[in-house]
Amino acid sequence: MAGILYAIAAGIIIAMQGAMNSRVNEKAGVWMTTTFVHGTGFIVSLLLYLWLRGGSLDNVFQLNKGYLLGGVLGVGIVVGVTLSIGQLGAAYAVAIVLVAELVFALAIDSFGLFGSPRVAFEWNRIIGVVVMIAGILIFKWK
Template identity: 35%
Template sequence: MKWLYILLSLVGGMLAGLQAPINGSLGKKIGSLEGAFTSFFVGTLFLTFVALFFGKGQLVQLLQVPKWNLLGGLLGAVFVTITIISVPKVGAAAAILAAIVGQLVISMVIDHFGLFGVPKIPMNINRLFGLLFMLAALFFIYRGNAAS
């Protein structure tokens, strides 16, 4: 059953891959910060509807969570803004792969130390090789940009 979550994450990654060039195009037309704002505004409208009609009604618990739990939105806004700036300069593939490699690096640190309440999964040779292959992929994808 865990494979379902892998598949779901794969779809989420595909959506992020679509989001990057769409937002990059928007940013070129209206400005990077304006594009990021518009992207989050549309997302906020969508999530407001979903939360109101399909949520668990626990939004009042927001005042009880540790304040660092609220950083996710800020980090997401910075990520989207960086993507909007990067995609028109290096292309969707290089920008997204660089973002994935960055996510992989920090995720492996989080896993290794069991930070933020995730299960502790120590670094091992298989994970290290996976990271090295991703770095190699980033090198070749970026290098392929120069060929065109």
């Protein structure tokens, strides 16, 4: 149940962040917006880490170094979401982002990408994605 609540909270926060970033982008540009988002996020997350985790970085050095590029991917996320919301509106952009994210997450599960445990492929997942795509088409139907 906690995982579901975390996912709901993350979805709400992603939509809020995208809308806010789109407004900042209108005045500051996408690269300053991205820099500000990641800069403030770095400061807050570092402070929380030092407070909640005692400041130890030992476990980080045991990871596959490629996994540490998540922040680089975050730049693409912030830029993509910021620009898409500015051009498409929040609901339409987030719907497309969700479908794209779900399709790639299915690939991660099915093939065990990035060291993730493999999850058996099931056709009902593809049907779910198709239904979501149909929902987007209905959402934009004029």
